[in-house]
Amino acid sequence: MQEKPLEIEKVEDGGGAYMVLRLHGPLLLGNFFPLQSMVRSDTSRLLIIDVADMPYIDSAGIGCLVGAHVSRQHSGRKLVIVGVNERLRTSLQVTKVDNLFTFAATVEEARAI
Secondary structure (H helix, E strand, C coil): CCCCCCEEEEEECCCCCEEEEEEECCECCCCCHHHHHHHHHCCCCEEEEEEEECCCECHHHHHHHHHHHHHHHHCCCEEEEECCCHHHHHHHHHCCCHHHCEEECCHHHHHCC
């Protein structure tokens, strides 16, 4: 499971209101840099990171999500994480960063936040 590469699917609304990044595969130390670059270059008002197809995350991946939150927070733009499975939620709770994030069940729900 952890050897699967990370693929990032980018979906934009065209008007700059939101962008969805769908992660397929684990978010790990060896593969989080493309996601980090995409988050830093995004100028949409709402960034939705869909992790429904992300089976595993390590501490570096958690750090990447925290960094995404911090960069969005300081610029007044929102970040919503969609599709969190129990394993990811537990990882975020154990590291005590779960309260930083806004979660939604679906992209549609995230867009309404």
